[in-house]
Amino acid sequence: MIEAKQLIEINNRRRSELTPENEKYYSDFLIYIRLQFFLSEQQSEEVLMEILDHLIDGQNEGKPASVIFGDDPKEFADEIIRQIPNEDKKNVGRLISGIALNLAGLLLMIRGIILLIISFFKDINTIVYPLQSLVMLGVILCFSLIGVWGIFKIIKGSVFKEKQRNLKDTVLCGTIGAACTGITIGVNYLLPNFGPSFQFTWLASLILGAIIFGLSKILKY
Template sequence: MEAKQLIELNNHRRTELTPKNEKYYTDFMLYIRLQFFLSEQQSEEILLEILEHLIEGQQEGKTAPDIFGDDPRAFADELIEQLPNENKKSIVQFFLGIALNLFSYLLIIRGGIILIGSYFKEIDLAVYPVKASMISLLILAFSLFGVWFIFKIINHSLFKEKKSMVKDSIKVGLFGSVGMGLIIAAGYFLPNIGPAIDISWYVYLILGGLLGVVSWGLKKLPK
């Protein structure tokens, strides 16, 4: 089965677990899936094998710690060392898909704001390509770092009896606020370098739609 089918089967089979076993396994599953560079196919296959083994043990009255031990993180680390890395093509597709999706949304939102705003006041359509490129790179870098930062917080919260959701939410909120502040500051303080071009609202919508289509197509490519 392909990775997507394995994930669907995993979601279905997990409903058979007791609450305690489900928590143990879910943390274990997330820990494995958050390893960016592991082979998705191999990871999902081993996760399903572990789930099937856990369900069988549960039917015999055993708990997840009885079967896999009291240190699921150490057990997961042992498995990770044995799993192969994802191929470079899939990794490039993943990060490129994130970037294209991000800029697709930004362009569509920008076009929508100009379209709606133009009914209330005159909108300055001038865009400085050099400045826009610098801000775009900053947004991309912040977004990719944000994905890593959020995944790191999730990873850190796994395998704990009590999870500090409020504390984690504050960290994410502060990170988002600081990042947004830096992007706004860059837009305000960076000089307008080079010639300007006027871009109408429909151009943003068209470009955003095209990037969205390309991003969707990347997901359909074989890995």
Template sequence: MRTSELIEKNNELRQLLNPENKQFYSDFLVYMRFKTVIKDSFTVEILLLEILNDILDAQDEGTNAVQYFGKNPKQVADELLVTLSNSWQAMLYFGGIIFGCYGLYTILLMLAMPTGMIDLGQILLFIISGFIIVWFILKYLGNLVYQVKRTIKSNILRILLMILSFTMIVALGGGIGLLKTPLRFLISSQVSMGIVMIIMAALTIWYFKIGKPKMLPIYVTGMGLGILGILLRL
């Protein structure tokens, strides 16, 4: 059984939970997935599915999830996380996504500029800063699951924190954009358009090959930047 099949099975069984248990398990699941981005996803999903089955068995016997796991699910999750070792494959996958997204978007933005200037130093800085930012955001969002109760005020707080995070990312990107490194060179408009078209073709093949709806924002953003670059060149 593949990881995607485990996730699909988890989604199906989760519908059998009563509202109270469903909220309990959903928080537990979100916390675990945020905290295991560099763990083996297959092992994590098997563990989550086993826990879900335990909760369902307890529910059938008239015991809710809080009674079964206790009132401190975060502690239970943290104890389980200690037993999971980091996966080099997961690290490479996570790093590849960040590297690909930030590197791709930065290159497309540079190619869209009329100057035709490519700064490899800036691209590297964008990738490094993007990796650090995404890593800390994922870690923070995981902690937020059990730190703030689900109220209207907490939802507003989450929205404000997301806006603040986005603002910081834009500000950091603007600051890096002002830097000039020695690794700069000019390319012609024809070469720029050729590179953009190659990137767009590769992005299209990649998206339709993996066929994952959650990757749609990455695909749409990349294609939008590519089209913008071509239009500006024309």
């Protein structure tokens, strides 16, 4: 069986065979199905390849996409989605764990770099509160997922439309991103220090962040 990542690579190559009109039609299908977060990635990519094969075959016979798949592509896509099973819960948990590991590694490395730069200009406080940091990591992860979900929903709502609301959708996506960022910053500002604490230098932060980020890549999250 061809894995999902290989199917994506094959899909990207074969799409170049489509006419501009059919490529636009298929791109809407591809975006709409791939943005269904909880669907099986493997089976979603297999279905997308089948659609692409049918589209290319029909194109070679002189049939446009609207003839092959009908005048209501969204309804056709929804029918396909209903037949694709959900992703295995273990894979969903693995994905969320991977996001958390990547996020933790990046935040620790960013903290280390910022503290290093600031240390050239003034003395810095390197005391950290692990419990508080875990709460903040949870808040950041939560609002990151909420932001991504909201943006994905806006994008899904814009496909299969003749007149795409690019400016309006961009403003809405920006508003969601800004709101989630603002709430996260607000929580960080208002959350009091609590629990045990210890000194955590910029170098230790940078090294630990690099280890966690590297571990997430080794585990192929």
